[in-house]
Amino acid sequence: MTETTQDQETTASQLASRVHGSVLTSANDGYDQDSTGFQLLEPHEPAVVVEAADEQDVRAAVEFAASRGMPVAVQATGHGRSSAMHGGVLINTRRMCGVDVDPQTATAWVEAGASWQHVIDAATVQGLAPLSGSLPGVGAVSYTLGGGIGLLARRYGFAADHVHHLDVVTPDGRLRRVTASDEPDLFWALRGGGGNFGVVTGMEIALMPVARLYGGCLFVDLAEVPEVLHAWREWTASVPDEMTSAVSVIPFPDLPMVPELMRGRHVAQVQISYAGPAEQGQKLVEPLRALGPVLQDTLRELPYSQSGAVFDEPDQPSGYRGTSLLLDDLDPQELTTLVHQVGPSASNSCVVGLRHLGGALAQPPQTLNALGHRDANYSLGMLSLTETSELDSVTALHDQLLAGFAPHALGRSLNFTFGPLDHQQVRTAFEPADYQRLAQLKTEHDPHGLLQANHPIPPTTD
Ligand SMILES: Cc1cc2nc3c(=O)[nH]c(=O)nc-3n(C[C@H](O)[C@H](O)[C@H](O)COP(=O)(O)OP(=O)(O)OC[C@H]3O[C@@H](n4cnc5c(N)ncnc54)[C@H](O)[C@@H]3O)c2cc1C
Numbered sequence: 001m002t003e004t005t006q007d008q009e010t011t012a013s014q015l016a017s018r019v020h021g022s023v024l025t026s027a028n029d030g031y032d033q034d035s036t037g038f039q040l041l042e043p044h045e046p047a048v049v050v051e052a053a054d055e056q057d058v059r060a061a062v063e064f065a066a067s068r069g070m071p072v073a074v075q076a077t078g079h080g081r082s083s084a085m086h087g088g089v090l091i092n093t094r095r096m097c098g099v100d101v102d103p104q105t106a107t108a109w110v111e112a113g114a115s116w117q118h119v120i121d122a123a124t125v126q127g128l129a130p131l132s133g134s135l136p137g138v139g140a141v142s143y144t145l146g147g148g149i150g151l152l153a154r155r156y157g158f159a160a161d162h163v164h165h166l167d168v169v170t171p172d173g174r175l176r177r178v179t180a181s182d183e184p185d186l187f188w189a190l191r192g193g194g195g196n197f198g199v200v201t202g203m204e205i206a207l208m209p210v211a212r213l214y215g216g217c218l219f220v221d222l223a224e225v226p227e228v229l230h231a232w233r234e235w236t237a238s239v240p241d242e243m244t245s246a247v248s249v250i251p252f253p254d255l256p257m258v259p260e261l262m263r264g265r266h267v268a269q270v271q272i273s274y275a276g277p278a279e280q281g282q283k284l285v286e287p288l289r290a291l292g293p294v295l296q297d298t299l300r301e302l303p304y305s306q307s308g309a310v311f312d313e314p315d316q317p318s319g320y321r322g323t324s325l326l327l328d329d330l331d332p333q334e335l336t337t338l339v340h341q342v343g344p345s346a347s348n349s350c351v352v353g354l355r356h357l358g359g360a361l362a363q364p365p366q367t368l369n370a371l372g373h374r375d376a377n378y379s380l381g382m383l384s385l386t387e388t389s390e391l392d393s394v395t396a397l398h399d400q401l402l403a404g405f406a407p408h409a410l411g412r413s414l415n416f417t418f419g420p421l422d423h424q425q426v427r428t429a430f431e432p433a434d435y436q437r438l439a440q441l442k443t444e445h446d447p448h449g450l451l452q453a454n455h456p457i458p459p460t461t462d
Pocket residue numbers: 074075076077078079080081082093112113132133134135137138139140141142143144145146147148149150194195196198199200201313415416452453454455
C-alpha cells in the first residue's frame with residue numbers, strides 16, 4: 001500500500017465515523033461513478049467521496065475537511081462539472097433527492113441532489129410547474145444557483161429569482177438558514193454566484209401555475225432552409241412573453257444509429273415552449289412552419305410532465321465541452337457567418353444553440369441577487385462531444401465562433417459553460433461592482449478557497 005493510499009484510507013475511516021452515508025476511496029466500487037457522473041471528461045479525483053445521506057453528513061464532511069485544510073467540492077449529477085478536483089473531499093449529493101411540494105403555497109422544498117425530473121414528478125401532479133430547463137436530468141440546485149434559464153423563462157424569469165430560502169453549509173462547517181432577512185448577503189450571492197459560498201443542502205422555490213404547454217420542435221434541413229436562423233431572429237421580435245423559444249444547429253452524422261430522416265444532414269431544430277392556450281401557440285408558430293419543408297414537427301399541446309420533449313435532448317453520459325455568451329442583439333451578418341462556420345459547408349461537428357431571452361428575464365427580482373446581464377436578449381451556446389486528445393482543437397473552434405459575436409457580447413453565461421474558464425472570463429458573467437462584492441463575500445466566508453466551485457470566484461488577496 002503506498003503512503004497516499006494509506007492516507008486516503010485513514011481519512012476515509014475517520015470520516016466514516018462521522019457520517020451516515022458511505023465514504024469511498026478509489027479502491028471502492030462506486031468511487032468512479034460518484035466522481036464522474038454525466039460528464040465523462042476529466043472526472044474529479046478526490047482522496048475520498050462522501051455519499052451524503054443528509055444535511056448533517058454535508059456539515060460533517062465540510063467541517064472535517066476545513067479542520068484539516070483539505071479542499072472540498074460537491075457534485076450532484078456531474079452535468080455541469082467544468083473542472084476537476086485532485087485530492088480533498090468530494091461530497092456527492094445524488095442520494096439527497098427528496099422533494100416536498102406544498103400545493104397551498106405553491107412551493108417546493110428541494111434537496112441538494114434532486115434533478116428537475118424529481119421536482120417535475122412531484123409538482124405536476126398538483127398542477128404546478130418548476131422553472132426547469134431543457135433537460136430534466138440536470139440538478140435543480142446548481143441550475144438555480146447559476147441563474148436557471150428554463151422553458152418558462154420569458155414568462156416568469158430566472159429560477160434564481162424565485163428562491164425563498166436556502167439551507168447552506170458554509171466553509172466554516174456551519175449550517176445556515178439563508179433567506180432575504182437571515183443572511184441577506186449570502187442570499188444575494190448564492191442566487192447567481194453559484195457554488196462559491198457553501199454547499200446548499202436544500203432550497204425552497206416557488207412553483208408556477210402551469211399544467212400544460214404548447215411546445216415541441218420543428219426540424220428543418222439547413223441546406224433546404226438556410227434562412228431559418230434569420231427568420232427565427234426576426235420572429236422573436238414579435239412574440240409575447242409567454243413564448244420562450246430557441247434554435248439549435250445540429251450536424252447529424254451519416255450513421256445507422258441516427259434516425260433516417262436526420263442522417264447526414266445539418267438540421268436546425270426550433271424549440272418552442274408556449275405557456276398559454278394551444279390555439280394561440282399554434283397561431284404564433286405559423287410563420288415558422290411556413291418557412292419551408294419540415295423534416296419533423298413535434299409541436300403539440302403537452303402536459304408539463306412531458307416538458308423534456310421540448311428540446312428532446314439526449315441524457316446519456318458523454319464527454320463534452322461547451323461555452324456560451326450572452327448577447328444584447330443578434331446581427332444578421334453574424335448569423336450568416338455562423339451558418340457558414342457550422343452549417344452544411346463546415347467540416348466540424350459542433351452543436352450551436354441560440355435562446356431568446358428578454359421578457360420577464362429582464363425584470364429585477366423582488367429581492368436583488370448577483371445574476372448579471374438581465375439586459376441580454378439572446379444567448380449563444382456551443383457544444384462539442386469530444387475526448388481529451390481533441391480538447392485543444394475544440395477550444396480553438398469555440399473561441400473562433402465566439403469571436404464572431406464579440407460586438408454584441410455582454411459576458412459569459414456560467415450555466416451554459418462546460419469547461420474551465422479563467423478568472424477574467426468568470427468575471428464577465430457579472431456586473432463589475434457585483435463581482436467585487438462576490439469576491440469580498442468569498443474572502444469573508446472562504447478566505448483560503450477550500451470550496452472548489454465549478455466556476456471559481458477567488459478570495460481577494462488584499
Ligand atoms: C444537456 C444540458 C442541458 C442544460 N439545460 C439548461 C437549461 O435549460 N437552463 C439552464 O439554466 N441550464 C441548463 N444546463 C446547465 C446546468 O444548469 C448546469 O450545468 C448545472 O451546473 C448542472 O447542475 P448539476 O447538478 O446537474 O451538475 P453538477 O456537475 O453535479 O454540478 C455542477 C456544479 O454545481 C455546483 N454544485 C452542485 N451542487 C451544489 C450544491 N448542493 N451546493 C453548492 N454548489 C453545488 C458545484 O460547483 C458543481 O461542480 C444544461 C446542462 C446540460 C448538460
